[in-house]
Amino acid sequence: MSSTTKESLTEATFASFNLSDGTQRAITEVMGYTNCTSVQAETLPATLRGMDVVVKAKTGTGKTLAFLIPGIERMLKEPAGRGKVAMLVISPTRELAAQIAEEAKQLVRHHKLGVQVMFGGTNMNKDINDLQRRAPDVLVATPGRLLDHLQNTETLRPLLSNLRMLVLDEADRLLDMGFRQEIEKLTRMLPPKDGRQNMLFSATYPSNIRELSKIALRPEYQLVDTVG
Numbered sequence: 001m002s003s004t005t006k007e008s009l010t011e012a013t014f015a016s017f018n019l020s021d022g023t024q025r026a027i028t029e030v031m032g033y034t035n036c037t038s039v040q041a042e043t044l045p046a047t048l049r050g051m052d053v054v055v056k057a058k059t060g061t062g063k064t065l066a067f068l069i070p071g072i073e074r075m076l077k078e079p080a081g082r083g084k085v086a087m088l089v090i091s092p093t094r095e096l097a098a099q100i101a102e103e104a105k106q107l108v109r110h111h112k113l114g115v116q117v118m119f120g121g122t123n124m125n126k127d128i129n130d131l132q133r134r135a136p137d138v139l140v141a142t143p144g145r146l147l148d149h150l151q152n153t154e155t156l157r158p159l160l161s162n163l164r165m166l167v168l169d170e171a172d173r174l175l176d177m178g179f180r181q182e183i184e185k186l187t188r189m190l191p192p193k194d195g196r197q198n199m200l201f202s203a204t205y206p207s208n209i210r211e212l213s214k215i216a217l218r219p220e221y222q223l224v225d226t227v228g
């Protein structure tokens, strides 16, 4: 655990959120966490109710669990259905995507849920074989690879028809890396945003992130602006 995170732990505990038994046990036993960080304590009340959120918080404050927990809890209550992806997380880099997928795998340890990650620089047929063997409940991907599948291969798109949650992680980095067009294209290729919960996470909140929020989120989204 980084000291930054330790310092930002709050009085709020994960146990106070009435999470499913499997999720609670994973947090306690697999991850070893009891108390929420600020961003988790401020975000979970809204996201567990299914609200769209824009969350502004610094790097290292625990944003990953702030979206993974509500995602997992929602798909347990309202499954996307057999062979369908319930949650799509878009992440700017391979490293970040891989880290998110690892954290998701820990979190679903006691659930019968699958996690898959895909990013550029690897064989797309491997992605396709994995998707065909079992559609993941949680899919974490970089924008380029995701778009490549949606535009050039047939397997992924039908698996996304019942998407329950979309996460844009590190949205400011997504834009800094020049992914705006890709993100807009992606959101147009996915089913309409009204049918799912949309969450955007960013360390900063400049005007281009506000514009992206309007494109990707339902109009009544909540802004969670953590201190610092």
Ligand code: ADP
Binding pocket: 001, 002, 005, 006, 009, 033, 034, 035, 036, 037, 040, 057, 058, 059, 060, 061, 062, 063, 064, 065
């Ligand atoms: P961010 O996405 O905001 O940069 P991460 O989600 O990657 O931050 O979390 C930063 C670090 O803090 C990770 O090592 C993570 O495992 C740890 N962490 C997250 N939540 C907690 C918590 N509630 N208690 C202790 N450590 C935590």
Ligand code: MG
Binding pocket: 060, 063, 064, 169, 170
């Ligand atoms: Mg992060």
